[in-house]
Amino acid sequence: xxxxxxxxxxxxxxxxxxxxFWCNPISGHNTLYWYRQNLGQGPELLIRYENExxxxxxxxxxxxxxxxxxxxxxxxxxxxxxxxGDSAVYLCASSKLPGLAEETQYFGPGTRLLVL
Amino acid sequence: AxxxxxxxxxxTVSEGASLELRCNYSYGATPYLFWYVQSxxxxxxxxxxxxxxxxxxxxxxxxxxxFKRSQSSxxxxxPSVHWSDAAEYFCAVGAREYGNKLVFGxxxxxxxxx
Numbered sequence: 001x002x003x004x005x006x007x008x009x010x011x012x013x014x015x016x017x018x019x020x021f022w023c024n025p026i027s028g029h030n031t032l033y034w035y036r037q038n039l040g041q042g043p044e045l046l047i048r049y050e051n052e053x054x055x056x057x058x059x060x061x062x063x064x065x066x067x068x069x070x071x072x073x074x075x076x077x078x079x080x081x082x083x084x085g086d087s088a089v090y091l092c093a094s095s096k097l098p099g100l101a102e103e104t105q106y107f108g109p110g111t112r113l114l115v116l
Numbered sequence: 117a118x119x120x121x122x123x124x125x126x127x128t129v130s131e132g133a134s135l136e137l138r139c140n141y142s143y144g145a146t147p148y149l150f151w152y153v154q155s156x157x158x159x160x161x162x163x164x165x166x167x168x169x170x171x172x173x174x175x176x177x178x179x180x181x182x183f184k185r186s187q188s189s190x191x192x193x194x195p196s197v198h199w200s201d202a203a204e205y206f207c208a209v210g211a212r213e214y215g216n217k218l219v220f221g222x223x224x225x226x227x228x229x230x
Contacts, residue, residue: 004159042120042206042220043160056217091159102148102167102210105218107159 002026004108006092012114018080021111025073025094032069033105034077035091043091049075050098082115089113118143120209122221129197130229137192137224139207149190150208150218151181160206166190177201202228 005024013019025032031050035043046065048056051072060067064083069075079086089110095103121140129135141147148167152160164175171183181192190207204225208218 040125040222042208042222043218044220045217048217093160100212102165104162104165107152107161109157109159 004092004094004106006108006111008111010112013082014116015084016081019082020076020078021090023075023092026106029094029096031095031098032075033093037089037091084115087113087115118219120207120219120221122207122224124224126225128227128229131199132196135194135197137205139190141188141209143209145211145213148210151192152206153203155203197228199228202226
């Protein structure tokens with residue numbers, strides 16, 4: 001079974017430029033998460049989707065971040081414009097059943113973003 | 117608000133020695149507890165999880181963890197560490213009252229010396 005796929009793996013951009021990250025979850029997984037992991041920290045949830053619906057985006061900085069999950073499968077996270085403080089690893093995860101705290105979340109390898 | 121504390125930023129152990137990584141949580145609800153491992157350039161891999169029942173949980177790669185409600189702890193242990201265990205370890209807490217949201221600790225970096 002293929003795992004969570006993310007691309008690109010690395011991205012270097014200048015501040016004020018836009019950037020987008022793509023995630024394809026494990027087949028059949030209805031719930032998709034985007035996390036941000038700052039250096040020396042644990043991941044922090046940005047947004048959670050159940051199928052196409054964003055059910056928790058309370059931690060997403062909506063002035064510059066946006067996300068979509070069309071057709072309830074793959075998802076894109078966008079930053080526009082990027083700031084220096086956005087340098088981090090962006091992790092995507094998926095789980096099979098929605099709404100269950102005990103469901104295991106499976107993580108992708110992440111996209112490492114460096115904003116210069 | 118929920119929080120997770122991993123008091124040790126770095127731990128170094130000798131290969132073959134025992135290991136214990138500490139995790140303390142502050143949570144208003146009945147917690148679900150997880151340990152994940154992250155190798156350089158890799159995503160997080162689940163080692164084990166606790167929801168209910170036996171407070172000693174067995175996981176993959178020979179790891180185990182014990183839930184102690186009275187101490188609000190969920191420490192990870194391994195009796196004999198292998199060089200391949202060198203990685204960063206994250207404790208995470210969730211609860212039904214908060215949906216699927218996981219709150220992660222800051223992580224503990226494990227170094228294994230030969």
